[in-house]
Amino acid sequence: PPDMENGSWTLDSDSSYFHFVSYKNQDKVESHSFERLSGNVAKNGSAVLEIDLNSVSTGNNTRDQRMRDMLFETAMHGTAVVSMDVDPDAMAQLNPGQRSTLNVNAALQLHGLETPLTTQLFVQRLTDTRYMVQNVSPVLVKASDYSLEAGIEALRQIAGLNAISTTVPVDFVLYYDLQ
Numbered sequence: 001p002p003d004m005e006n007g008s009w010t011l012d013s014d015s016s017y018f019h020f021v022s023y024k025n026q027d028k029v030e031s032h033s034f035e036r037l038s039g040n041v042a043k044n045g046s047a048v049l050e051i052d053l054n055s056v057s058t059g060n061n062t063r064d065q066r067m068r069d070m071l072f073e074t075a076m077h078g079t080a081v082v083s084m085d086v087d088p089d090a091m092a093q094l095n096p097g098q099r100s101t102l103n104v105n106a107a108l109q110l111h112g113l114e115t116p117l118t119t120q121l122f123v124q125r126l127t128d129t130r131y132m133v134q135n136v137s138p139v140l141v142k143a144s145d146y147s148l149e150a151g152i153e154a155l156r157q158i159a160g161l162n163a164i165s166t167t168v169p170v171d172f173v174l175y176y177d178l179q
């Protein structure tokens with residue numbers, strides 16, 4: 001079967017999913033998404049995922065716009081970028097149908113700040129040319145790591161809420177096609 005030596009992988013953004021969860025007051029839990037993703041994995045295994053923060057989708061246009069303006073400040077910081085290195089040989093060794101769990105060290109750039117991130121990813125080769133990558137357990141983003149606490153406080157105030165949680169679980173399913 002073709003392996004990564006033949007070329008790079010490109011994210012199939014139409015098929016991929018990226019979700020996050022918010023908690024407000026005591027027990028109001030809501031699931032949201034980012035609709036526009038892009039990404040690729042180069043021949044040498046260098047992987048980048050870009051999340052368009054303007055594509056935040058919470059099912060409420062007012063809330064979406066407030067999150068762009070008051071939280072992410074997308075005019076200045078429009079994209080969250082995740083980068084990491086993948087072992088190209090390990091990926092190439094998977095046969096269609098086989099899967100593997102990877103311990104990864106990634107870097108997340110968000111709101112002008114970059115921090116390291118350690119997590120586990122589940123990778124499955126679906127066909128000769130298609131892979132699926134998902135989180136094993138929810139990845140927790142702490143607002144304070146990215147200077148996002150003031151923005152969450154501003155959202156809390158303008159919506160008249162008692163509380164909004166500042167730790168945010170995210171989960172995702174990413175599909176990649178070998179070029």
Ligand code: OTP
Pocket residue numbers: 020021022023024041047048049051060063080082083084086102106108110117119121123131133139140141142143148152155156159160161164165166168170
């Ligand atoms: O009045 P009312 O009650 O109605 O009020 P409202 O509800 O209207 O208003 C109040 C507003 C609320 C309640 C919403 C508040 C929202 C929040 C608090 C959420 C804020 C969100 C935050 C802080 C973070 C959002 C997440 C991101 C920007 C993305 C982070 C990305 C991560 C963690 C990605 C991790 C991915 C990794 C490690 C892997 C990536 C994969 C690769 C690079 C590819 C690998 C490839 C191979 C082949 C292995």
